[in-house]
Amino acid sequence: MSSYRYAAYGSNLHPKRLRKRVPSAALIGTGFLPGFRLRFHKLSDVDGTGKCNIVAGGPGVYLAIFDIATSERMQLDQIEGPGYERQDIQVNNFGTCSTYIAISRSIDDSLQPADWYKEYVVRGARFHAFPEEYLSPLENLPAVADADNERSCREWKLVDELLISALGPDSQ
Numbered sequence: 001m002s003s004y005r006y007a008a009y010g011s012n013l014h015p016k017r018l019r020k021r022v023p024s025a026a027l028i029g030t031g032f033l034p035g036f037r038l039r040f041h042k043l044s045d046v047d048g049t050g051k052c053n054i055v056a057g058g059p060g061v062y063l064a065i066f067d068i069a070t071s072e073r074m075q076l077d078q079i080e081g082p083g084y085e086r087q088d089i090q091v092n093n094f095g096t097c098s099t100y101i102a103i104s105r106s107i108d109d110s111l112q113p114a115d116w117y118k119e120y121v122v123r124g125a126r127f128h129a130f131p132e133e134y135l136s137p138l139e140n141l142p143a144v145a146d147a148d149n150e151r152s153c154r155e156w157k158l159v160d161e162l163l164i165s166a167l168g169p170d171s172q
Contacts (some may be wrong), residue, residue, distance in 0.1 A: 010052025013124025
């Protein structure tokens, strides 16, 4: 089976979340991308809230590195949707990994994430035991309630499923 490496930094950090999207995703480790910053300023084309992006000029971003079947690459591209471009980055100890970077016309620095989306990121970061100085700003980031109650309930149900795997990487 042909595969590629994917570097997740946002809502796909948690292996259980990513495997719901692309079933072949296998966690192979965590990495760090120096010189970048995590932002929640990519405009969602679905709900108008801020989704994750990484930009140059920061203290660094923690990543989860997955091995994914090449046959699922287009599926992940579609899930990430418009406003992102797949790009290759170099990650120490893992080499070339694909990730998604927001295109400039999809960036709005005034955005906030939906509360459930932010929680995907927080729970993924906790799952990987990222350092507290990285986690604390994520947990304290302002978020907005989703105006679509049906979507909000559906997403919170999925977020809550991640608690089952909250013991860390060995419990996946």
